[in-house]
Amino acid sequence: MAAEVTTTNPDFFKSKVLGHPSGLFVLFFTEMWERFSFYGMRVLLINFLTMAIIGNNPGWGWSAEQAGALYGTYAMLLYITPIFGGILADKYIGYRWAVVIGAFIMTLGHASMALEGESFMYIGLGLLVLGTGFFKPNMTSILSEMYKSFPEKKDGAFTIFYMGVNAGAFFGMMLCGYLAEKVGWHWGFGLAGIFMLLGTLQFWLSKPIFGNIGEVPSKEKKAAAAKLASESKSEDDRPNPFTTVDYILIAVSTIIGLLYAFNDPLSKIANINIFKMLTIGKVDGSIVAILIGLVVFLFVVISRLSRYSKVVRDRMIAVIVFAFFTIFFWMSFEQGATSLVLFARDNTQRILNGNSALIFNIVNTLLTVIPLLIISWVLILLARQTWNKTPWANIILGITFLGVWGTAIWMLNYDWTSHAYAVKYKAVETPVMDKETGKQKMDDKNQLVYSYTPVTETYVSNPTDKIVDREVILSSKTLYEVGQEIKVHPELDNFIILSAEKENKIRSDYQTHTKDSQIATAQITEIRDNQVEITVAWFSILNSFFIIAFASVISKIWDSRYNPPAAFKYGLGLIIMAIGFGLLAFGAYGIQEGVRVSMVWLIFAYLFHTLGELCLSPVGLSYVSKLVPARMIAFMFGMWYLAIAIGNKLAAVLGGQIENITNQYSLSTFFLIFTIVPIAAGLIVMSLHPALKKLMHGVK
Known part of the structure; x- marks a missing residue:
């Protein structure tokens, strides 16, 4: 007490x-x-x-x-x-x-x-x-x-x-x-x-x-x-002040790094290249600049490490090794903010009908309501303890939860009460030809493959065109009758039913951009069971859900006799995460343009990404605090966050290549990159265990 x-x-x-x-x-x-x-x-x-x-x-x-x-x-x-x-x-x-x-x-x-x-x-x-x-x-x-x-x-x-x-x-x-x-x-x-x-x-x-x-x-x-800092007598805590040269070189590498960070979007979006004068042959100037900055930064790190005592130096080297492999992890894991968002939107089957839609609505309702009830209960407990001291804080907190509950109920009601319709429209049927053989492609059921282009209101007929009826299932909050004529608009290889307001807005946009209207006329042929279109964002919640579900299990494993060394946790984290990308590569293998893969592949990918994160993510910061003397923790945390920053930047740069790599090779090839590289990095860091154990000088 x-x-x-x-x-x-x-x-x-x-x-x-x-x-x-x-x-x-x-x-x-x-x-x-x-x-x-x-x-x-x-x-x-x-x-x-x-x-x-x-x-x-x-x-x-x-x-x-x-x-x-x-x-x-x-x-x-x-x-x-x-x-x-x-x-x-x-x-x-x-x-x-x-x-x-x-x-x-x-x-x-x-x-x-x-x-x-x-x-x-x-x-x-x-x-x-x-x-x-x-x-x-x-x-x-x-x-x-x-x-x-x-x-x-x-x-x-x-x-x-x-x-x-x-x-x-x-x-x-x-x-x-x-x-x-x-x-x-x-x-x-x-x-x-x-x-x-x-x-x-x-x-x-x-x-x-x-x-x-x-x-x-x-x-x-x-x-x-x-x-307290000045009274430290330990050789390991011996001061190592930054020299003027250190500060100058740190400033140079920082400026180069920040200029690169801004130059990347400027060059790709506005065609402004700050480093154009550094271009050597076919090597872009930004690559030259970042290599110069990296050399300067490594010189500072190596020169500073050489001034520490052996034990401190060795332990800091171990931290730097872990930080280096952290880059490979976040480079892959953070695809969740870029390429996986696009994969969920453009390549994943997100439209469910009948029993599938019913099951999703039940699961989504439970996923939403149960956590909200638990957190609301905690809110009530907090209000009971703090109402006398901070009534207005509790009122504000209550308002936020009313807002969350209101938005959640509106979301669930939207999905549960949407109407599904079978909709018929006219389309131009065109054979899909194989570029290598010159013959029409066959699907996995030995059926001839065709593409279908909707007949829009700006369509100009061609005598050779084959016009056919096509049917699609669409959902809407509006009630329609069988036989009723509607306007539809193609979006993300599907259609949406247009209200009068939306129709006028889209027509205006086509005129503004001087493009031919893609609005088409269709007809309601049948009222179907409920249909749900899962939002792109829904898949991203899986990471948080799996963390909450499995964090305590992984934590108990680490607290048991099965607790592996840090290098093996790192390796496991990288390899387990890579399995998730391997599943995506397998699921996307051989798919044709316009074909979407089952959402199961993306769900399992997020599961393995989360398990990998739970193996690796908590380890890094823990070892920084264990291996680094107290007076240098802030500096080394800065180094650690720098490694994560580099990983995030690389993730977005590589994730942005999903369209280019898919067009040149395949979608499966894109995901294989994030399968092979983390596995290789994981095996390397695990093989470094004896060396890292020696560098850590007894820290476990």
């Missing part, structure tokens, strides 16, 4: 929820809303940027390569700005103010993205990067400070906090994605911003719960920390 006297708030543990201080659950919900907004926006971005510029829900019509370049720079900067945000909070503004400032800036970013216009999109992304820099590192800092006198409760606290992260990601991608795809992109971007704003308010109004925790560091506190 003596430990309670040392905490910054002696009464902190008197107000408990599920055995933990109520302040933990304030952080839980704050992080939940931030992750809701972050992942809600993230799951939309690539889809929005690459969606056709004319349609029911038009986007910007970018190529996957252009969209990947922009997203990659955004994702890269998200892991770099927190390095500076953590420093500012530590020295000047305190953790709590940093969280509030970051959340407010991110709210402005989401608001900007909800507005029409290209400039608002870029401003919004910039604000999100800046806000994340303040927010991301300081939530965990507050949590660490809360439990500094109660280390035995820290693991449990971080587990609960991590559940908040995944709950936010789960509902953000589900609800923002659904609203954006069914109503309009800016509704999805806007919903993310609304919950970010409300989450900020509830955190700020909960100030009385935290006491002095997260406040601006006092002069006395800074002096005590400095004294």
